[in-house]
Amino acid sequence: MIQELKQNYGHLFEDDLINEIAQVGTYKEVPAGFKLMEIGSYIKGMPLLISGAIKILRDDKEGDELLLYYLEKGDTCSMTMSCCLGQTKSEIRAIAETDTVLIMVPIQKMEMWTSKYKSWRNFVFESYHTRLNEMLHTIDSIAFNNMDQRLLEYLKNKSRINEDNSIRNTHQEIAGELHSSRVVISRLLKKLEKLGKIELHRNYIEIIDLD
Amino acid sequence: MIQELKQNYGHLFEDDLINEIAQVGTYKEVPAGFKLMEIGSYIKGMPLLISGAIKILRDDKEGDELLLYYLEKGDTCSMTMSCCLGQTKSEIRAIAETDTVLIMVPIQKMEMWTSKYKSWRNFVFESYHTRLNEMLHTIDSIAFNNMDQRLLEYLKNKSRINEDNSIRNTHQEIAGELHSSRVVISRLLKKLEKLGKIELHRNYIEIIDLD
DNA sequence: TACTGGCAGTAACAAAGGTTACATAGCTAG
């Protein structure tokens, strides 16, 4: 585990901290689609991502959902940290987007490291900063953009995250993450295909040129 | 200044910290409408609110705006803190919603207090937590609600913040903060009036019963 | 008083997105 920590967090944390993390952290590998956190559940630990990606979703009362952002290598979940302090329930849902490797740190340690290690403090603040900006970006996207622009952005992100030129999702699934409906997404995807930006197939979408 | 600090932050900060804040902070009174921060500007200090309220807005490239949330007594601006560390420009606009009293703390002190005072750390984390949740709520509102629901919520908030049963804004201004257009807002307001929830007048809206 | 500028009311229309319904195309288990 030390290996992975050094590789991914060595430039941020001093050796002492890395060692402490390695001592109390648990190494976890989860497959794509694995649900890491549900809305309303209590938080047991804080994840440090080693590889892969996790998507963070928001639900409304009717069960509709909306993709907020992805966590990637080197990220952690501010929402988690935030909840640890308040001992509150999770406001979001977290699902592995790809096969993902992460280290779970028990939340009790957080408080201690925060006073002990400046590097840890900076990491936590930095993480909050990043997350706030991602949320801002999400708001921009919903408030100021049309569905076709949002869809385009979605496809770009998805293919980047999955390091794959094809999106292996049904239209139904895409509609869910954008909080739209299947018919609308099919319609817009067709438009994108006619523009030569993508090619549609059953169960996957091939990306030709999104710019 | 010590007086105000103790009253509003005494339950959070020990006396030592209060004294330090009083030493380096500057006391500020700003009138409603005063622009405290513009998008793209660099951040000089961090505000601690004593009384009044500040509205936080997001702009898009075309100059359209959107109300994100309000800061009230006892709040601070996480966005500011976040920017301090990264030395980045402001992503948001801040305007006094009412006459507001606040204490500005130079950002250099932040880092020091963060290691020195546990109470300060908790305050900062707590603040991030609150802000993230407000952003989530904003996203919910935009993504899952119709304009009429958003308008209703807007009116409720506004009258609470201003401690006033009338909203002293033009339809144009309201449209701006909800990122809609004047005609739409007029239309919906009329509908609310017909439902007996409000009464419309020139330059202000009287609240009858929003529930 | 008459003029002016900003505000609000309303109608008519346009566009985006959501809904319903149905057809068809691929896949897969038997």
Add this chain to the structure above:
DNA sequence: CTAGCTATGTAACCTTTGTTACTGCCAGTA
């Protein structure tokens, strides 16, 4: 090979929101 399931394509229609245009109204002031 085929029945049945799931994913996708498409049309027709509805609702919500945005746009344009024009009206009247009020307040301040020349």
